[in-house]
Amino acid sequence: MKKGVMTMGILLSTKHGVNPAIPICYFCGNEKNEIILAGRLSNDAEAPKNAVWDFAPCDECKKLMEQGIILISVKDGQSGDNPYRTGGWIVLKEDQFKRIFKNSDEAVKKRCAFIEDSAWDTIGLPRMVPVR
Ligand SMILES: [Zn+2]
Numbered sequence: 094m095k096k097g098v099m100t101m102g103i104l105l106s107t108k109h110g111v112n113p114a115i116p117i118c119y120f121c122g123n124e125k126n127e128i129i130l131a132g133r134l135s136n137d138a139e140a141p142k143n144a145v146w147d148f149a150p151c152d153e154c155k156k157l158m159e160q161g162i163i164l165i166s167v168k169d170g171q172s173g174d175n176p177y178r179t180g181g182w183i184v185l186k187e188d189q190f191k192r193i194f195k196n197s198d199e200a201v202k203k204r205c206a207f208i209e210d211s212a213w214d215t216i217g218l219p220r221m222v223p224v225r
Contacts (some may be wrong), residue, residue, distance in 0.1 A: 103132040116141035118151035125151040158204035162190045
């Protein structure tokens with residue numbers, strides 16, 4: 094296998110050059126207003142489209158996080174960094190959030206919380222909220 098070429102600090106892919114990709118926001122799943130030059134990846138792979146590259150929110154989510162906590166519904170029993178999402182997506186003001194959820198410090202710090210479907214429905218959060 095040929096080695097990549099180092100140019101301007103990017104190790105170029107022999108097949109895909111700077112290997113550009115538009116990153117997806119971890120929180121809302123929309124494309125961010127930025128481009129990633131992935132360069133040479135292992136096995137000289139093409140940079141994945143529609144992929145999440147980091148946990149930095151997009152501009153839109155960043156604004157919403159200043160206003161409140163983003164809640165995302167997930168399947169019961171799911172946890173970790175990438176739980177199975179079920180479509181619920183709302184923003185609660187911080188004081189509302191704290192009133193409903195105990196032990197909310199972590200989520201308040203992260204400005205985001207994954208809520209299991211059963212809890213989501215028990216609390217009576219709406220499923221479809223027209224945002225953006
Ligand atoms: Zn976002």
